[in-house]
Amino acid sequence: MIEAAADALVQLVTVENLGFMMLGVSIGLCVGVLPGLSGTSGMAVLLPFVFGMDPVTGMALLIGMASVVHTADTFASVLLGVPGSAGSQATIMDGYPLAQQGQAGRALSAAFMSSLVGGVIGAVMLFGTILVARPIVLALGSPELFMLALVGLSLVGILSRGDAIAGLLSGVLGLMLGAIGAAPGITIYRYSFDLHYLWDGIPLAVLALGLFAVPELIDLAANKTAISRTKKLVGGRREGLRDVIRHRWLVVRSAALGNILGVVPGIGGAVVDWISYAFAQSTSKNSEGFGSGDIRGVIAPESSNNAKEGGALVPTLLFSIPGSGTSAMLLGGLILMGVQAGPSMVAQNLNVTLTVIWTLAIANVVGTLACLSISGPVARLSLISGRRILPFLVVLIVIASFQTTRNVGDVIALLAVGCLGWVMKRYRWPRPPLLIGFVLSVGAERFLFRSMSRYGFEWLTRPLVLVFATLVAVIVVTGVVQSVRHAARMRRAQVAVAEDEGDGRSS
Amino acid sequence: MSTPGDPITPRNPLVVNARGKLVLAVFHTLVFAFMAYQAISFRMQARPFPLSMGTLGVVIGIAAVVLYTRRLLVLSRELPPVSAREAPGGDSSATTPTTSADGAATDGPAPARDLQAIAEEIRSGGAEEIDVRTAAAFFGWWVAYPVLLFAVGLTLATLVFVTGYWRAVVKGSWPRSVLVAVVLVVLMLVVQSLLNLRVPGGYLIGDLPFGLV
Numbered sequence: 043m044i045e046a047a048a049d050a051l052v053q054l055v056t057v058e059n060l061g062f063m064m065l066g067v068s069i070g071l072c073v074g075v076l077p078g079l080s081g082t083s084g085m086a087v088l089l090p091f092v093f094g095m096d097p098v099t100g101m102a103l104l105i106g107m108a109s110v111v112h113t114a115d116t117f118a119s120v121l122l123g124v125p126g127s128a129g130s131q132a133t134i135m136d137g138y139p140l141a142q143q144g145q146a147g148r149a150l151s152a153a154f155m156s157s158l159v160g161g162v163i164g165a166v167m168l169f170g171t172i173l174v175a176r177p178i179v180l181a182l183g184s185p186e187l188f189m190l191a192l193v194g195l196s197l198v199g200i201l202s203r204g205d206a207i208a209g210l211l212s213g214v215l216g217l218m219l220g221a222i223g224a225a226p227g228i229t230i231y232r233y234s235f236d237l238h239y240l241w242d243g244i245p246l247a248v249l250a251l252g253l254f255a256v257p258e259l260i261d262l263a264a265n266k267t268a269i270s271r272t273k274k275l276v277g278g279r280r281e282g283l284r285d286v287i288r289h290r291w292l293v294v295r296s297a298a299l300g301n302i303l304g305v306v307p308g309i310g311g312a313v314v315d316w317i318s319y320a321f322a323q324s325t326s327k328n329s330e331g332f333g334s335g336d337i338r339g340v341i342a343p344e345s346s347n348n349a350k351e352g353g354a355l356v357p358t359l360l361f362s363i364p365g366s367g368t369s370a371m372l373l374g375g376l377i378l379m380g381v382q383a384g385p386s387m388v389a390q391n392l393n394v395t396l397t398v399i400w401t402l403a404i405a406n407v408v409g410t411l412a413c414l415s416i417s418g419p420v421a422r423l424s425l426i427s428g429r430r431i432l433p434f435l436v437v438l439i440v441i442a443s444f445q446t447t448r449n450v451g452d453v454i455a456l457l458a459v460g461c462l463g464w465v466m467k468r469y470r471w472p473r474p475p476l477l478i479g480f481v482l483s484v485g486a487e488r489f490l491f492r493s494m495s496r497y498g499f500e501w502l503t504r505p506l507v508l509v510f511a512t513l514v515a516v517i518v519v520t521g522v523v524q525s526v527r528h529a530a531r532m533r534r535a536q537v538a539v540a541e542d543e544g545d546g547r548s549s
Numbered sequence: 550m551s552t553p554g555d556p557i558t559p560r561n562p563l564v565v566n567a568r569g570k571l572v573l574a575v576f577h578t579l580v581f582a583f584m585a586y587q588a589i590s591f592r593m594q595a596r597p598f599p600l601s602m603g604t605l606g607v608v609i610g611i612a613a614v615v616l617y618t619r620r621l622l623v624l625s626r627e628l629p630p631v632s633a634r635e636a637p638g639g640d641s642s643a644t645t646p647t648t649s650a651d652g653a654a655t656d657g658p659a660p661a662r663d664l665q666a667i668a669e670e671i672r673s674g675g676a677e678e679i680d681v682r683t684a685a686a687f688f689g690w691w692v693a694y695p696v697l698l699f700a701v702g703l704t705l706a707t708l709v710f711v712t713g714y715w716r717a718v719v720k721g722s723w724p725r726s727v728l729v730a731v732v733l734v735v736l737m738l739v740v741q742s743l744l745n746l747r748v749p750g751g752y753l754i755g756d757l758p759f760g761l762v
Contacts (some may be wrong), residue, residue: 072743073642157752207613211577214606218584218599225595232595233587256691263718264683432687432716434733436694437707441748448747453695460691464684469569487598494597 047169049395054404059102059351059397067405068521071412073107085371095377097394104375109161110409112347116153117413117493120146121424122435124255130347131477132319134254136332136339143335146239146421151282152337153344156293159286160345161406163297164304164352165399171305173355182306185501188489189480189510190306194313196517201377205472212466213475219244220483226491234440237344239451244459247446248536249480252457252459255439260460262428273453287335291346292322292338300346304353316478318346324520349391359383359395564624571617578610690714702751703741707734 043497054060066088073084076096092100115130119276123138125131133153140149156260182190193212222233223243234240262268286293296318305316322342324331332339358369376383381391423431466473493501501507585603588596690710697706711730715721721729740750750756 072740081596098646205570205610207616208573210609211574211606211613214602214609215580216575218581218606221584221599221602227589228592228594230592232591232599233584256688260684260687260691263687264680296554400729402580429718432690432718433711433729437711437733438696440695441703441741441746445746445747448749450699450749453698457692457695461688464571465569471567471570471573490598491594533687 045293046392047396047399050393051400053098053393054102054397055398057503059099062099063106063401063405064408066103066108067110067408067412070107070110071404072411073113074111075117075388079413082405084108085375089371089375093378095379097381097391099396100375100379101394101398102401104372106405108372109348109351109405112344112351113154113406113413115158115408116150116157116344120149120153121420122255122260124439125250125307130315130343130459131474132315132343133340135319135474136334136336138258139333139335139406140337140340141421141424144424145281147278147333147418148282148285149337149340150417150421151414152285153280153282154410154417155283155286156341156345157348158298158406158410159293160297160350161348161410162403163294164301164349165403165406166352167298167301167349168402169353169354169396169399171353172360183501183504184489184492184511185497185504186484186506187306189494189507189514191486191489192514193510193517194317194478194482195486196514200250205470209472212472213479214482215481216476217483218477218479219249219485220480221487226484226488230246237451239447239449239455242447243484244455244479245315245446245452248443248452248455248483248519249459250255250477251439252442252456253466253477254461255435255454256460257464259428259432259435259439260464261467263432266429268425268427268466276504279414282337286341289341292326292341296322296323296342296345297300300349301353304350305348305356314350314480315343315347316474319343320517324517332442348406352399355398355402359387359398376478384529393542499524563642567617567621567624571614571621574610574613574617578607578614581606581610683749690718698751700751701754703737703748704734705751705754707737711738 043482054063069088085104088107092103095103112130115125116133118124119133120137120141123133123134132446137153137391140146141353152203185449195217209292220243222240224231224241231241299318299321300314319332319339319342322338323329323512326338329336353374354369358372373383381387381394387395440453440456444450463473465471466476581603584687585600585607588600588603589600642724694706697710700706701709708730709728711733712726715726715729716723719726
């Protein structure tokens with residue numbers, strides 16, 4: 043196997059293959075930087091070009107693009123508080139507060155370094171799991187996948203920062219918004235109000251941009267402030283790199299988690315980073331700073347979302363089961379190049395499989411170096427007044443949202459969700475749970491539907507279902523306990539503040 | 550922040566925040582009730598998920614409305630009197646349970662350092678202090694660009710929008726405003742052609758010379 047891996051590396055390292063990989067990496071970086079565009083959009087652009095290509099060259103192009111999207115999408119998440127893509131939503135929780143504190147350079151470099159390590163770990167784990175992943179993937183049926191969706195949903199308590207009931211409402215609203223459009227397995231269009239646009243539901247990119255980008259940019263402009271509330275940037279690239287070394291085990295843990303979750307088809311990249319974030323928060327000491335600029339809140343999701351790409355390739359390449367839109371397009375690309383993915387891929391096209399792994403590792407290194415080299419100047423953008431950057435971002439975001447379904451409804455939905463997002467932001471109503479609920483809604487309903495159709499209520503007694511149910515219970519109880527503690531501390535502080543200021547007046 | 554004995558004015562950020570949360574809780578509950586009611590009319594296969602989630606949402610929503618109403622009422626009265634022993638750095642061993650802002654008994658003192666940090670959080674824990682009219686004006690700019698885009702297409706809309714914005718908001722000179730707009734248009738056209746992005750054609754003015762949209 044080692045010999046085959048070495049042969050694959052030799053086969054990959056040609057001017058032509060490396061050139062196409064660099065082209066893929068460049069496009070992936072552009073796609074990642076632009077908010078709202080995902081790896082699927084990049085794949086859609088590249089797919090027509092791989093027809094008839096040599097499989098190694100074509101995969102270098104496609105994998106080169108897909109592997110760096112989640113590295114470059116950090117720019118928007120950290121600097122604008124806008125998810126650069128669905129996989130970098132959790133990074134905004136601490137990345138954006140760090141940028142507001144003038145530490146954008148530190149946050150970006152820590153994110154890129156974690157992405158690099160996560161991506162390489164993902165590639166190594168892909169290599170290791172190729173032979174042993176089959177029983178794991180086959181052990182997960184619809185009931186287990188439904189429970190995994192519930193694990194993701196149960197995170198809303200942890201992510202609500204002390205207002206669990208608002209978080210729950212927000213999460214349920216996300217689930218309900220996700221139910222808009224066609225029902226699974228039947229041609230019924232729910233809550234569409236006879237609008238053709240709503241037949242396919244509200245697009246995720248539009249919801250994410252409206253919920254986060256519009257309110258954030260309106261407030262930046264209205265407050266006449268820059269993203270950074272300090273006048274000088276503090277904590278540069280070196281500090282970010284030191285952070286990654288200091289929290290090296292968090293990087294490894296998050297990468298492993300991301301990789302394992304990536305193997306599970308249907309979970310999707312949009313959830314992996316949230317799970318990783320919540321996992322880091324609940325397992326770290328002194329986790330009070332999470333959500334207000336803790337570098338660990340950047341490191342964990344960034345490490346996992348790049349590692350997830352390696353995991354997602356396991357079911358895609360070995361079982362022809364695409365876990366996401368990007369993987370589905372990758373499968374299409376393989377077919378265009380005359381390669382059939384599936385269990386026989388390791389036997390008949392081992393060289394292609396191994397070059398995919400090498401491309402994944404090399405592209406991550408190249409992408410990270412490129413991002414690191416421009417992170418300094420880009421971080422300075424956080425010092426520019428919000429009023430000056432608003433017109434550029436309005437143009438960019440409106441055009442980006444229009445790409446989703448290329449319908450005028452995209453822009454109307456963007457503005458409507460933007461209004462809701464602004465009200466939620468103003469009253470500190472938690473927005474991330476809404477996004478999580480929305481992302482999980484379609485999968486959860488589909489898996490529940492299949493579970494009930496196939497097993498009735500018997501699926502509730504399956505061993506793995508019980509394990510996941512226990513995990514959900516633990517997460518919910520932990521979230522509730524944290525909320526109760528937080529509320530109690532706030533109450534005590536409220537009393538203390540009142541007395542403190544009363545003393546001040548009387549003296 | 551109000552002091553003990555002073556009624557909290559409606560402009561207190563904590564009250565504004567509690568009021569906003571109550572409105573949001575009512576909004577969520579009404580949305581869930583409507584969606585659950587609609588779900589009853591769906592065919593069997595399409596019904597269980599929205600009906601069960603909608604019902605769950607209504608239950609949580611009613612609980613939230615009760616909770617936030619109670620919180621608002623308590624905050625609208627006075628903050629409770631406290632003894633010196635509960636203050637930061639006070640004699641923690643002698644602390645007695647006290648009634649909090651939402652009527653619950655607290656469960657012991659917090660370390661003084663923590664309290665100072667959390668006190669800051671409380672001060673900033675109310676509604677965000679943003680001028681609603683200014684925010685609405687900027688939302689107007691968000692609406693203006695898509696309207697222009699669908700009316701006259703990418704090139705003209707971006708030119709008009711950015712020039713107008715730069716003149717009106719940033720107070721830039723005419724030449725600079727036009728220059729900024731032209732640079733952005735060129736950038737957008739390059740990105741559009743590189744990534745094969747689709748942009749809406751203008752309903753009033755269609756294609757422009759030189760293949761511009």
